Every structure is written in C-alpha cells, then in structure tokens.
Amino acid sequence: MSLALNHAKEITKEEAMAFLKSHNRFLLVGHEHPDGDDVGSICALHNVLLSMGKEADMVLPDPVPQVYRLIKTTELVHTFIPEGRDYDALVFTDLGNLERGGNFDFPDVDSLCIDHHRSNERYTDYLYLQYKYAATAEMLAEMFFDENIRMDKDTCNALYMAIGTDSGFFKFSCTSPHTLLMASRLVAMGADPSYISNRLDEKTEEAMKCYQLVAGTVHSYDNGKIVIAYMGKEAMDLDGENSDAYASIPRCINGCEIAALFKYKGDRETRISLRSKDYANVGELAAEFGGGGHWKASGCTIHDSFEGAEPLFVKAAEKYL
Numbered sequence: 001m002s003l004a005l006n007h008a009k010e011i012t013k014e015e016a017m018a019f020l021k022s023h024n025r026f027l028l029v030g031h032e033h034p035d036g037d038d039v040g041s042i043c044a045l046h047n048v049l050l051s052m053g054k055e056a057d058m059v060l061p062d063p064v065p066q067v068y069r070l071i072k073t074t075e076l077v078h079t080f081i082p083e084g085r086d087y088d089a090l091v092f093t094d095l096g097n098l099e100r101g102g103n104f105d106f107p108d109v110d111s112l113c114i115d116h117h118r119s120n121e122r123y124t125d126y127l128y129l130q131y132k133y134a135a136t137a138e139m140l141a142e143m144f145f146d147e148n149i150r151m152d153k154d155t156c157n158a159l160y161m162a163i164g165t166d167s168g169f170f171k172f173s174c175t176s177p178h179t180l181l182m183a184s185r186l187v188a189m190g191a192d193p194s195y196i197s198n199r200l201d202e203k204t205e206e207a208m209k210c211y212q213l214v215a216g217t218v219h220s221y222d223n224g225k226i227v228i229a230y231m232g233k234e235a236m237d238l239d240g241e242n243s244d245a246y247a248s249i250p251r252c253i254n255g256c257e258i259a260a261l262f263k264y265k266g267d268r269e270t271r272i273s274l275r276s277k278d279y280a281n282v283g284e285l286a287a288e289f290g291g292g293g294h295w296k297a298s299g300c301t302i303h304d305s306f307e308g309a310e311p312l313f314v315k316a317a318e319k320y321l
C-alpha cells in the first residue's frame, strides 16, 4: 500500500499490536531533529520487535543528538535506509507530518503510524493515535505492558527517557496519572531515573556558553506574556544540535504565557520553537505559519530574518493570549 495524506484507517492498540505480530521485517522511521520521545520510542520498539523474533532496522533523517546516546540501542540507528533489505512493514513513531520523515525512498509495504500528535496527517495505511498521551512512548509502554513483554534495562530506559523528555519530566500539563503509572512500571522493570536525568542534565562548556548567549537576548511583549529569545548563528554553531532545549529559557520567565525561541537557519530563514504555559494553543499558532505540534509545544518556520519575522510572529501570537 502507499503513503498518502488523509487515508489512514484509525486502529486500536490491540490492532496495532496485531499489526506488529503479523509482520516480520520492519523498517522503523522517526522524524527530523529527533527528540527524546522519538529516539526512545524507536529504540524501544526495535528491541521489543527483536525480542518477538522479528527483524527491524531504524532510520532517522538526522543523527541521534549526543544527549540521547545514553540509550545504547541508539548505536544501531541509521540515517539512510540500509540496502538489500526486504521489508514487509513500515512503522512511523512520533511522526505527525510525513514531510518530517525525511526524503527517503520508502518501500511500498504495509504502513502503521504510532503517534500522539493531534494534527497527525493520517499518511499511513493504519494509524494508532492517542493525542491525550504525553508521549508516543507512553502509548508503546502501555502496548508492551498489556502483552506482558519483558523488557531489558536499555529498553526500559529508552521509554522512560522518552516519556520524561516529552512531559518535561512530569512537569507539563500533558502529565496524567497514566503517564506516571507507565513511568512507575518502567522503573519497576529496570529503568534508572537518576542515571537518565544525570546524563540529560549534563552540559558541555559550549552549551553553557550558548545558554549565556541565548539568555542575554530575552525580551518581551504584551506585559511580559509573550517572551522571545534568540538563538543566533553563533549560538547555533555552539549547540544547535540541542536547540530545542533552549526554549525553556523564555518559558521560565515570570508571567510568560507564550515562549518563542527564534533559531537562526539562514539569513532569511527563522525556525521558531514555541511553548505555552497555561492556556495558549501554540499548535494552532504554529499552523498559521505552516508548522505544527501540540497545544503547549510546537514549531514553525518563517522565511525571513529575526527582525523581519518578529513583528509577524507577535501579531499572530497576540490572538492566542
């Protein structure tokens, strides 16, 4: 079957598990600029499929950021589709928009997407979607626990890291009793919260210099409700690979509702990472500029400089206050 927008049949987690059981040679695909949920989800799914006697390869359009390499399985992630394989299934994890899956020549086989983005474009044959879940990994953990699958430590760590990073380590409003239950069960099975947090919290000296540069640009509009920080070329050169982490700088300012991190991609290309604190729907705000994401975390690109993009962005953002 094929990949085309808006044709997916929505299925339950039991049907998603049946899809995994009824195929044998998987290509697992994540999104560009992979985040902790994407990396952890793809690695955990890979390991569980292998434990079920299946074959699976993982591919991401961009390399796994150093910070997530605390998961050993990341060593097996490809940035190209391995040649000479005969896949019978494609599984996309945490990937709401097909164009974020990279310009790969995907095999024409049965496809499933497991995702928690409400804006999912329904581009696969089958879609298992839980948009109220904090992370794709929360969906996978539930699927695996339902099947009484025994997961090794690296797999438990991968899912715990994934749920932790997408929920701001249980601080964001997407954190539910179920999120915490899945995290609890992962810790009971072997995930190591302090190891994961210690590795994720470590910063290189370059990252600390980058933090200082970005923090120095914080400025606000609308009595401090819209807070913007810049990650210019120099900062991107220092730690662009982990650029999403710097969105927490404007977000933590007292009184901020909409936080925007402007990232330098080119003289006329500004990538914006968006976060909201209590009520603003930054997923819809990002969609106004052709981007997407969640209610409280999203991203978009404006094809202009910081100076050109900012008034356009602020005018649009004010509607969501």
Ligand SMILES: [Mn+2]
Pocket (backbone or CB within 6 Å): 037, 038, 094, 116, 134, 135, 136, 166
């Ligand atoms: Mn996610």
